[in-house]
Amino acid sequence: MAAKVASDWLNACSGCEIAIVDMGERLLTVLDLVEFVHLPALMDHKYYGQMGDGAHLSFPEADLGIISGSIKNEEHLEVALEMRKKCGAIIALGTCATHGGIPALANSWANDAMLERYYSTETTDACDAVPADGVPPLLENVSALDEKINVDIYLPGCPPHPDQVFGALAAFLEGKTPELPTKSVCDTCPTQREGKGKIGKLRRFLQAPQYKGADEPLDQMRCLLEQGLLCMGPVTRAGCGGDGVVPRCISARVPCRGCYGPVQPGGNQRLDMLNALASNGIDPASLPETVSMLRFSGGHGMLKPARR
C-alpha cells in the first residue's frame, strides 16, 4: 500500500515545494509510491472540510508529514500541532523549518516595529488599525519547527537540493533514516586553499573575485575567503550541491551565505564565523555588520529585538 503523506507550508515562500517539483521525472516515481492526502500547493484538501463547514482545522492521518516554513502566526502553530498529532513522522523541510530561515531576520524587531513600517511605506494609505478581520494573529517571533513540535527528520537548505528531497523520501519509504551530509561547505568545496592567509581584512562583494575566466575549472580558483571575501562555508552545513557535490553558490563564483544552516544542529553561525575569522587573524570590524551571518538561522532565540 502506498505511504500516505501530508505536506504543508507555514511562514514560507514555496521554494521548498518547488524543489520537490524540481525532482524532474523522479517526481513521477514518487507519485507512484506515495499517496498525498494534503498538499495545498498541488491539491485541494481543505482545513475545515471540503464544504468549509467544519468547526476545527483537521488533517487526515498520514505516515509522513512534510512541513516547510517557520511558525509566525496562530494558524501556522495550529497546523503544525495538528500534523504532529496525525502524522507518524515529521520532516522539517528547508532552513525556515529547521532554523528559522530568512524570515527570522524579523526577530531583530518587535512586531509593532515591523507592522509600523509595513503599513506606513511611501505608497501606503493611512490606516487606523492593523488588519485583524479573518487573518491569523501574529505570534511574538519566528520559530523554527522544533521550538513548537517534535521533529523526526531535518532537511535544511534554502531550498534543499531536489536530490536530497528525493533521497530522504526514498529512504523513508524503505524504512531507513535518510543520510545527510554532516560536513561543512568548505569540506566539499573544490577551490584552492593555501592555508592561513595574510589578508587581515574582508572586503565587500562589490568586485568580482580573481579567476582566469569562465573556462577556468573551479578547482583552479583560489578560495574566496582567502581572497578576502566573506564566505560562510566554514560554518555552514554541506549538501547544497546535491549529488553533484560542488557548492551551488561557489559554482557561480559567488561566496556562500550559509543557507544550509550551522554545521552542528545547535551551532551559532555568527559566533562560529567570528571565531573562525579571529583564528585566521581577520578583523571582523572590517565588515559593515555581522547580524547577516545569522540570516538563515535566526530562530531558536538567536536573533532578538535590541533592548531599549
Added chain:
Amino acid sequence: MTETRTIKISPITRIEGHASIAIELDDAGNVADSKVHFQSIRGFEKFVEGKPAEELPRIVNRICGICPWHHHLAANKAVDRCFGVTPPPAGQKLRELIQTIAQAEDKLLHFFFLAAADFVIGPDADYAVRNVIGVAKANPDLAKKVVQMRYKAKMMIEKFAGKAIHPVAAVTGGFAKAMTEEDRKWMLEGMREIYDFARFTIDFAKKDIFPKYMDAIASLGVINTGFIGTVDSAGALNLYDGKIRLMKADGSYTDFDVQDYTDYLGEHVPSWSYGKFPYAKSWNEGFSLDLDNPKGIYRSNTLARINVADHMATPAAQAELEEFRQLFGRPAQATLLYHYARLIEEVYACEHAIEMLEDPEITDPNVRAEAEPKAGRGVGCVEAPRGTLIHDYSTDDNGLITRANMIVGTTHNLGPINMSVDQAARSLIKEGHVDEGILNKVEMAVRAYDP
C-alpha cells in the same frame, strides 16, 4: 427558515501562498459579501534595514520561491542605482536571459501543475483526482513531457547560474560569471526544444481546452478594470525593462518611468487582509472594489501585459496576439483569459531567449562593473510572472539600507482577485445552493491570476 452563514474556503489551494475566502450568505441563501483574506506578512520592508545593500538580492529573493529570479533582479537594479553603477552590456544580457528562461519555466509550472486539472479533469471532479497527480495518471505521456521540459529549463539555470531557486548569480554591477561558447550552445539547443513544447502547448490549449470553456471564459470571475505592464520604447511587451504603462478600462493609457512610481500607485489597507491592495492613485478617483463601479482598480500579470502592449517583439508571439485580439479585443477583460495570455507569453519568452542566445555579445567576458558603497536611492523593476515588481531602496554613506519599499507582482491583483471571487460567488451561489464544484469554480477565479 434559513439564517445567515459564512462559507470558509481555507486554504485556497493550487496557488502560491496563504489565503482563504469567506463567503457570507444572507437569510435567503444568496451572497451578501465575499472577502479574500491574504494571510502572509513577513516584514521584509523592515528587516532589510541596516543590511549592506549588495546583500539584498540574496535576501529579498526569499519573498517568493516561485519567482525568486525576478526579486533577485529587481533588487540588483535598485542597488545598482543606489550605488550609481551601470552593468556592462553582457552583464545586462545575462540577467535578462536568465529572467526570460525563468519566465518560460514558470508558465509551464502554472499551466500544467496548478491550473490544468480544472480544465483537463474538470472543475466538478472529486478533489482527490482534480490535481496534477490526476492529470499525470490520465495523460502519462504528456505528464512525462511536461516534467522533462520544466526540468530542462530549471537545470539549465542551475547548471549555468549555480542556483535556480533563490539565485545568487546576478550581482551589483552585473553578473557573477560570463557565458562560455559551450554554455551558449547547449542552452540554445535546450531553449529550442522548450520553444517547440511551448508551440505544442498553445496549440493543444486552443484546440482541446479553451473551446470547451468558452461559456466559463465569458462569465467566471469577469470584472471590468484597468491594467499595468512594462513596454519598450516601441510599445512592445517587455519583461525585463522599459516604461510602465498604466491603462484604464477604456483602453486609454499613461506611460511613466518607474522611478516616479509613487506618483502613480498607492496601496489601500483593507481591514480583512494583511496584504495591501495597490490602486491607481493617479486616476484621482479613490479606491473601491464595487463590482459595478470599481475605483482605482487595475490588474497585472499575463493578461494585463498583453493588453497594455501595442505588439509583441517576436514573430510567433505576435501572430498569437493578433489571433487573440481578433477574438477578444483590446483590452480583454475576461479573467480566465489569463491562461490564454500566459501561453502567448510562453511563446514570446522562448523566442526571446533563443534570440538572446543567438546574439554573439552574450559571451563577452566583461560582465561586471566594480561598485563602491554610497548614499543614494534606487527603484528597480522587472515584470515578474505575476506582474510589475518594484523594489525601492535608500542607502546611507556606507551603503547600508535605510529604507525599503516593495510592491510585489501579485499584490496588484489582490483587489481584483477579491472582486473576481465576489463576482463568481454571487453568480454561482443562489438560494443557498452550493456544492464542492461551485466552491472550486470560485477558486478558479483566483487561480487564473496565479497568485
